[in-house]
Amino acid sequence: MNVRMDRPTMPEIWAWLDQVPDPEIPAISLVDLGVIRDLKWQEETLQVTVTPTYSGCPATSVINMEIERALRKNGVQNVQIKRQISPPWTTDWLSDKGRASLLAYGIAPPQPAGGPENCPRCGGTDLERVSQFGSTPCKAQWRCRDCLEPFDYFKCI
């Protein structure tokens, strides 16, 4: 653990948090996911404002734990997590880096049209929906009719 006397800068803290993978989709960071809305010092305590994705997502409590752990590891001892549900989380908050990482990982990123543009494996455009829900609350199941492979689609919300 690092012990330092000066207060880390905000860009430093954001960079640390950008190293924390999403517990369910480790290809992207919590910063990429857009759930960390604000960082603020209140005297000696760092207040982290977090907006949960889906109301019932089991990853929410793990996300809070991972944030605390990453900050403690970097010497920030006093951390307070503040839950903020308004404005509600939207996939518009996914970073461009996050969208690219999802695609590289094999998950089609969300599109306003409500379905994937391309198959993340072969780039095909002849796609069909298998199920509106998938392995986590934020994903749906699709299949590519070109390469015949099923794939995850990150739902647009």
Added chain:
Amino acid sequence: MDPAFEFLCRMGDNTLVLGHRVSEWCGHSPVLEEDIALANTALDLIGQTQLWLGLAAEVEGAGRDADALAMTRDAWDFRNVLLVELPNGDFGRTMMRQCLFDAWHDLVLAELRDSTDDRIAAIADKTSREVAYHLERSRDTVIGLGDGTEESHARMQAALDRLYPYVGELFETDAVDAALAEAGIAPDPGNLRDAYDARITGIMAEATLTIPDSRFAHKGGRDGVRHTEHLGHLLTEMQWLQRAYPGATW
């Protein structure tokens, strides 16, 4: 009785009891995709319950939290409509119940987004996105099965005939609703009926199903006066752990 507490329990108990019912399908659905879809829907509903009952507990100010409300109240203190506590039946009946509920849930949340209580508006704004997705799926499934094979059509018609008498309770209005409507906190449920009927008429027409003529409505859930015998059995299972080991954590 605080009308706000009562109203928040109605919202939270609807999502809690339906969420529990839907979760009973986990591992039993006809195909894997439907199993996952139902489990995800249940998860959303239980998550929404934490928001509604969390706020109910805060408004009550008696030191209880969402867990205490969900796990230590008995049947007579629950304020969900009877529709959501009914047993699942077959997959078709489960999806019919979901569609009848989602069509109402989506309408009421749209109104609640403009609530004069910011906390209620925030919960409605967040959960309405999830519920719009639930409705899309339950509507498509009801249409697919209704306008499906002879067997699936007959089962969906039987489901609609059985469940429709439980729809009317969603639009009941009492003193609690009047007080909240007056304050601009929540809509008068009766005012949602026309929009609901338009929706359901459209869905059932596409599903080639016939809506029963009778508007007879079973009541007694949202005011807690007379729940069905099914709620107690549901609570026995859902609350078992917290009743046997109060305050257990792991």
